Amino acid sequence: MDDTIAYKCPCCGASLVWGSKEQELVCEYCDNKFTEAQLKEIADEENTKAQEMNAKWNVEETDDDNGMDGMKVHICQSCGGEIIGDENSVATECVYCGSPTIITENISGVNRPKYVIPFKLDKNAAKEKLKAFYKGKRLLPDEFSKKKHIDSIKGLYVPFWLFNCEAEADITYKANRTHFWSDANYNYTKTDHYMLKRKGKLAFEKIPVDASSKMDDKYMDSIEPFDYNQLEEFSEKYLTGYYADKYDVDIKASEPRANERVKRSTEDKFRSSVKGYESVIADSSRINVKNGKAEYVMFPVWILNKKYKDKIYTFAMNGQTGKLVGELPIDKCKARKYLFGITAVIFIILQIFVWI
Known part of the structure; x- marks a missing residue:
């Protein structure tokens, strides 16, 4: 039984993500939008057609956990790659294909939340607010304002x-x-x-x-x-x-x-x-x-x-x-240079007053 969920676009097969602006599932490749009910209806139709084509493969289990205490292995529904996460992971992405993946066993039963507040601000809005937060802070180390660092916001x-x-x-x-x-x-x-x-x-x-x-x-x-x-x-x-x-x-x-x-x-x-x-x-x-x-x-x-x-x-x-x-x-x-610069300006101003 699969223990992960990955929402796929029925039109192009790309991964769907939750659109904070649209408040629907959105395909970032073909720009189509879907409700959860629409995806379920499409999936039910496809499952009916594919019932006789299903096949299962048995994998021999082993007691050797390779030192992965507290970690679990899940299978990506998009590429079949192994997704390794800790015992608390609920939503992550596949390291091989980047597909968003939801680990269902960690949101079932007592682990299932009753409510959620969806994201209202998307990543671009978050990055702009971070840039504004950094703006004007002259003594901030350069690596904090680099694009690579800002893009890594999660x-x-x-x-x-x-x-x-x-x-x-x-x-x-x-x-x-x-x-x-x-x-x-x-x-x-x-x-x-x-x-x-x-x-x-x-x-x-x-x-x-x-x-x-x-x-x-x-x-x-x-x-x-x-x-x-x-x-x-x-x-x-x-x-x-x-x-x-x-x-x-x-x-x-x-x-x-x-x-x-x-x-x-x-x-x-x-x-x-x-x-x-x-x-x-x-x-x-x-x-x-x-x-x-x-x-x-x-x-x-x-x-x-x-x-x-x-x-x-x-x-x-x-x-x-x-x-x-x-x-x-x-x-x-930077602080030393800034202090030196201020000191130099004050010294020059004082010299000007001395010669006036």
Whole structure:
């Protein structure tokens, strides 16, 4: 039984990819567009005609894994080549023919997401935003702005858990209010001290926590928010032409981050209700999170990593909204030249003033 999916153009046989602009499966060679229903109808017709022509080949199995612990071999549906990926790979491409390939065993059963937000920004848009991000940064090493580096940006569906829950909170604050007045002889200051209590419930929906150990949580938090109005029922068609991994951080391991976000949001909400005081300090806080549920989803991210001076620098962009974040290095050689140039200009200006 095949464990991969590759969408092919019925007209020319080229690979189909998900078109972020068209919101359909698109052939980049003959420009035809197809819905998933149209492809299924065409495939059903072809399968009916080819039923008597099917043949199967048996391959002798071996216990020798050739040292490939944690890796799996899949067969490309386009060229028959071997696709080697780790146990979390969901969407990748064949190294031999470049065909987009979806590994179905990693998106079945409990590994199948409930929802997905499709890519809304294509690769060209992502590259233009990256160029704009680099623009004007004079001390950036040259290799970061080279076309080869920018072209290597990848579209990746990142696994997330969306948590729904309720929070019951009981928070006590110490607050001060100060009054000032004067008479003919003295200036007076009076400080009133208050003990304030806030108690109530909050409901939370769709708190995102990335479920991949490969992704830096700080980067994933920084490119939020995602527009949940564009959540779609999951379908393999959205993955074709992109990379994707299934979750490797389960719900239990993700709960502490979700709880921390609930706690911070609850404290901020309750604190905003305390007004009219010069100083407010939380004296005690009891927050109980209950009725927690989580849904497995995939969100679109454009990602680019570059190693420079033994450090990995990452650029990440929300594939739906375009919000981006990145850390950039400084070319020390350029910095010295730039500093020397400024010093030289200042020296010349000073000399001009001396001779005036």
